[in-house]
Amino acid sequence: MTSARTARRAAALGLGALWWWAVLRLALEPDAGVLEGAVAVGGWGLSVLPVHCVPRCRAAGALQAGRWRHALRASAGERGLGGAGRSE
Template sequence: MWRGRALRRGPLLALALVLGALWWWAVLRLALLPEQTGAIEGAVAAGGWGLSLLPVHVISAASAGVTTRASRRRRSGAESDPS
């Protein structure tokens, strides 16, 4: 079961690392050598920054299969735990 997931995640992880390295290269080039950079570096840096604004890590609890329960409120007259 884990082996199948690892095989599917491997190429995605490699792609994410390559794209992240490309973005950092463009950002550092813009910051350190602004007179030698072109439109491609600017587009890569702006595109990566724009993607970082998207909430791609947020999913609904229903699609994740997570169920939650509300915690019970204590009565105002109830004593606290001695510990």
């Protein structure tokens, strides 16, 4: 178990270092090429994966109808914009 954890950490550290190398090379070297761009974009793409997803049964509040309308009204009310349905 410890060796698997160590291997995962080493892989994450190595891939993170590779990504930073590609990003810094793109930013600082005028002759950076396609390889650096592919590594940088690939790493960024991994960072936007929906790793926060939960099963549908646990996401009940996020699935109810009208939740965006309710959130926007609450947000407008907090900012003092006089959201719809708010009595003064």
